[in-house]
Amino acid sequence: MVGHVDYGERDRIVRLLCPDHGRISALARGARGSTRRFAGALDLGNRVEAMLRPGAGELWHLQEASLLRGVEGLRSDLGRLSLMAYACELCAALAREHHPEPRLFGLLDTALLLLDATSEPPAAAFRVGLEAKALTFAGLTPALDRCAVCAEALEGEALAFWGERGGACHARCAPGAPLVEPAWLRAIEEARRTPLRELIDRPLPAGPAWALAEMAEAMLGKGLRSRHLLASLETPPRPVTSPP
Numbered sequence: 001m002v003g004h005v006d007y008g009e010r011d012r013i014v015r016l017l018c019p020d021h022g023r024i025s026a027l028a029r030g031a032r033g034s035t036r037r038f039a040g041a042l043d044l045g046n047r048v049e050a051m052l053r054p055g056a057g058e059l060w061h062l063q064e065a066s067l068l069r070g071v072e073g074l075r076s077d078l079g080r081l082s083l084m085a086y087a088c089e090l091c092a093a094l095a096r097e098h099h100p101e102p103r104l105f106g107l108l109d110t111a112l113l114l115l116d117a118t119s120e121p122p123a124a125a126f127r128v129g130l131e132a133k134a135l136t137f138a139g140l141t142p143a144l145d146r147c148a149v150c151a152e153a154l155e156g157e158a159l160a161f162w163g164e165r166g167g168a169c170h171a172r173c174a175p176g177a178p179l180v181e182p183a184w185l186r187a188i189e190e191a192r193r194t195p196l197r198e199l200i201d202r203p204l205p206a207g208p209a210w211a212l213a214e215m216a217e218a219m220l221g222k223g224l225r226s227r228h229l230l231a232s233l234e235t236p237p238r239p240v241t242s243p244p
């Protein structure tokens with residue numbers, strides 16, 4: 001379950017990410033009724049077994065859904081909850097509709113399992129690794145060791161990150177793009193290649209924290225709504241200083 005919107009008084013349109021069929025939207029009749037037809041299965045982040053039948057147009061009909069695994073462990077923790085919502089939105093947005101997406105499904109499934117099992121919000125490399133892997137599995141591998149503009153190696157000169165163009169580049173190839181340190185790029189590439197479970201407590205060098213999210217948004221042509229709550233939680237509040 002990667003998203004839903006309420007529909008009418010009793011129904012709900014749910015969004016599912018499925019290994020064999022990619023992203024699916026389905027009408028769940030009676031999902032909000034007093035009888036609770038789907039009995040708690042249709043919450044964000046849940047792994048469910050679903051029976052669907054084709055409906056009119058793109059919308060399927062959800063016949064049955066049973067809960068296989070929930071994420072109850074993190075629902076009381078705003079930090080992990082908002083990261084869970086972001087992971088669902090990101091992986092679903094990058095998945096194609098009605099097309100197998102086993103790697104995006106597996107990535108999200110692993111991320112939710114780890115988030116549910118850990119007791120604290122994971123370190124920065126976890127989210128960035130998730131973003132880099134999700135982009136890669138969607139066929140949008142970010143350029144991290146070659147310039148996204150001129151394709152030459154990124155060595156020995158000022159570097160920048162230009163998400164709209166596909167990743168890192170020479171500063172001279174991308175005037176105006178935010179500058180980045182080589183150490184940050186190396187850490188991102190390492191996070192991309194490292195299993196998520198090993199990134200849970202790995203810090204990241206300073207860099208543009210949302211560069212990969214912005215790249216995904218540029219590639220998708222739309223914003224990721226859940227990113228803003230997450231960003232507000234990741235940035236520690238600034239100390240208030242009173243004027244002299």
Ligand SMILES: [Zn+2]
Nearest residue numbers: 147150170173
């Ligand atoms: Zn270049």
